[in-house]
Amino acid sequence: MKDRSILTDYVREHWPHYLMAVVLIILSNIAQAALPRVLGQFTDALLAGSIRYEMIIDYSLILAGIGIAYNLLFGAGQFSVMRLGRKFEFAMRQSLFRKFATLSEHYFSRQGTGKLLSSMTNDVTSVRESISNGITMTTNAIFLFLSCLVMMLLSHIPLYLILVSIVPMVAIPFLVVYFGPRIRKRSMSVQESLADMTESAEEQLRGIRVTKTFAIEPTARQRFGSTVDQIRDNQLHLVRMSSLFQATVPFLGALSLVISLMYGGYLAIQGDITIGNFIALTLYLRIMSGPLQQIGNVINMMQRSSASLDRVNRLLGEQPDIQDDENALPLAASPDLELRDLTFTYPGSERPALSGLNVHIASGQTVGIVGKTGSGKTTLVKLLLRIYDPPDGTILLGGTDVRRISINSLRSRIAYVPQDGFLFSTTIRDNIAFSDRDISLEKVENHARQAMIYEPITRFPEQFETRLGERGITLSGGQRQRTSLARGLAKTGPILILDDSMSAVDAVTETGILQNLVQERQSRTTIIIAHRISAVKQADWIIVMDEGRIVQQGTHQQLLNEQGIYASMYQLQEEGLHS
């Protein structure tokens, strides 16, 4: 089967190990099955009175030997299989992460990171469990069962007695297969209701100010209380089924014993079997209910994990949306940027996000782009960086269509500062030096100064080695943005794009940063996207966008005189105080 690829590949690659493990488990089963037989023989010998004192010691030693051999063999076999499973898990996670790194933003936004994360954790774990436990349990179940059967026959326990005694226990695997998924379903709903309660508690506690200031605590308590009741009800629903299952399995075992007691006892009285055989039979019946349950478990597990395996296989087979052209070119040293009649619609959307854009930006210029949220400013940048592919021949860098330029050179040479200031949970230094982790601390500090974040960083006890995130320090919105700015500035290359990257920074700091960038801007093409006019005032050229179109362009002064969107935005922002 083709979609089983990763799993079969792995097993095929490691088959000698698996074979060895399986052999070890089989040997252990034989040892385990020998135990009741020896005990039975011992009893018969005792009863017959033919035993000598030294033989008791011999029997004891044989039993001890069997016990130790079984445990060594089984332990070794189980460990090898489980270890291989964990190794498989490791390898699968590696491949998944490598695959994620090639997939586009479009893919992530379509799939949702939560789902991908759950593939990496839950699906991988479920597949691993099914191969590890699947192999151990199946081998164990089959061979333990067979060994027991063979041992019983070797001990001259009649086959018909064995078969009759086993009858009730044969129902056990069916019972497991029947109850397994049903119990699981109920237990999932318990988990869900628990998650609901946690969510409700989280929401109610976060909104406690609102609740208190409107004096609606009783409503909050009642809303929370209903999630609590739901858990209780689901738990009771679950236990009704799981306890039924838990009670039935031993009952079937007991029925088998009743039969062996009656029939075996009768045969023993008749003298058809020895008392040793009778004892061995009761012991074997106890051992055999284990493998029968395992068979059911394996079936359930395989069913559960096959969906997981499919998901992982599908993920690994995913082709990245954005790929290099066959003979992709590197990005030119100081490229002009040209948009030729650029119209772009996001996949799955009906309305174009950009339409009919025509712009020429000479190398080394500073261009400002302003416009409302949703006017298409960021989309433009995404196309330039090939986060999405633009239509053929609509975006040219240094005269070459971006689609012909290698993604590698494009992304390593355009410095981009996104709006949201996403930082990783590592040190500040590591975050700023993100484009090249080997750059000197001095350089990192310089870029921090440029972004006017040096001062706040040095106030942390560990300065640039301060860890951010989860268990570290959290920065304010403005500080995050400035750190992200420093990270962008640390990246060299002919083009610098600031995508509304000073929106959370106060006016004085913004002016300072813009001042610091004057030097930087002279040597590279700079595109400044902003909501606020103050950020683009100084640009060589300003483009005003609205609903995906360029509605105005020119210098600050020209645009002010035009009485269009730009002038009215300026009015609102600069002189809003008069309204």
Added chain:
Amino acid sequence: MSKSNSGPPDASRYEALRAILRYARPHRLTFIGIFFATILAIAADLVQPYLVSIVIDDHIAVGQSGLPFLTGMALIYLGLAIVSLIFTYIQSNLLQYAGQHIVASIRKDLFGHISRLSMSFFDRSSSGGLVTNVSSDTETISQFFTQVLLSLIRDGMMLVFIIYFMFRLDTTLAWYSMLTLPIIATLAILFRKRLREVYQYARSRLSRLVAFTAENLSGMGLIQIFHQEKEQTRRFTEFNSDYWQANVQQLKSNVLFNRTFDVLGNIALVLMVWLGGVAVFDKQMEVGVLYAFISYIRQFFQPINQITMQWNTFQSTMVSMDRIWRILRIQPEIRDPEPQQAASVQLEQVQGKVDFNHITFGYTEGQTILPDLDLHIRPGEMVGVVGTTGAGKSTLIALLNRFYDVQQGSVTIDDQDIRQIPQEQLHRIVGLIQQEPFLFSGSIIDNVRLFQEQVTREQVIEACRFVGAHEMIMKLPQQYDTRLSERGSGLSAGERQLISFARIVVFRPRVLILDEATANLDSHTEQLVQEALQTVSEGRTTIVIAHRLSTIMHADRILVMEHGEIVEQGTHAKLLAQGGIYAELYRHARQAGHDAAEA
């Protein structure tokens, strides 16, 4: 929670246990029932070796005459098996019934208690920590009932009965078996400790791996733009290898433990065979008794293993109980007046006169935020408050809401000291709109009326029309039934703020406070919010705190605060003419081209 964590741990654990056990008291009869059900549930398992031993010794050995007896024994055993089947079922269900009801009431009480605590408590403790208390800690207690208690009752009794049967069968051999008990227990406890450590280590590696992956998935765009796929993959490999090594470690310990335990069981068995064999050889014991012993010694190990397995859960239960108890024993700092001293306020007749009479306040001792502040606001007046961060603006509001009590002086509404007004009533009189409007997950309707069913849909719609939110809402896919979540689902900051204005219209507080309610809005929605503010402040005493001067320019009176004191007050025009701090702020805001007066 930092403050409440002090105190000797042992004493408080004892108290915690007592407090939690109080919840079990109403279910005492159920627990007695569980006890008896358990005995019946384990009966078949227990008696089986004993029965077989009688069959072997008394009847098979003597031959033919044993047949009717054999049938009788088999029937007795069958009967016991049926009893076991029924009572295992009953026992599990009873235990869950009691356990789940106990946990549900603990959860409700805990949440109810938390919701009654003062605002100062929430300022101090993280909501994440409280959520852990309410969900995880109570879940541990639930596990205590479903797993620990179940095992303790079932396996404990199993053990007791096995020992009882052993002694009945043969005292000497029983004593020898008892020798193994301390060895098994010690080994099990030591191993469990080790297992717990490796388990927790592996868990922590896993959560690091998951956190790293989650973060990198959300930042994947950035990683690609910075072309750092290789470097991040290398780091991922480190986390992944760590986890794999922790797993192998855990695997080793697990296999080693299980096998050692099993070997030990075998050795005990061999001991029985040897000693018992010699006894039978010397005619001091019968074969059936030896058989029973061998069976019991095999059954002996399982309950011990089970009980030690629960030991870890038991420990975490104690920790959780303790944590829950620490919350439960916190007394709200702000208390309602005694009923006989409480002022009865007719909500409809409140005028909205607010007075801060020479108040002094600081959050901690020795640090005064507001030294002797005196402020009087007329009914219906709109007062704007500006000042730098830390000037005491938000403190003023916290005091009016009685999130804290003043240290000196008094805060009065219509000349009634707010300490005499029950908090529920006070909060109905004073409405507060915050910078980050909080939305509950639920429809727009429910968010406006805050799930108060007595408010009709028509009233909600009318309120939304009133604040200018109606058009925006009608554009949403399900209009008024659009489900919102905490993050707002597609509403902009301004639109969310409009919803919180509509709440005010529905709940009609007489005094309205806006705490930075217009910060973080884009120019377009700011206008909408501004208009809504004009509408809702009509006929209400309104206090507006703002960074944006444009928000408060039109107030009846503007207060400029600095270091807890009112340094300037008057109308916009008057303050500008004064040429003081306000005039400076205004000039700066204009010059910078921003309406933020921070910096």
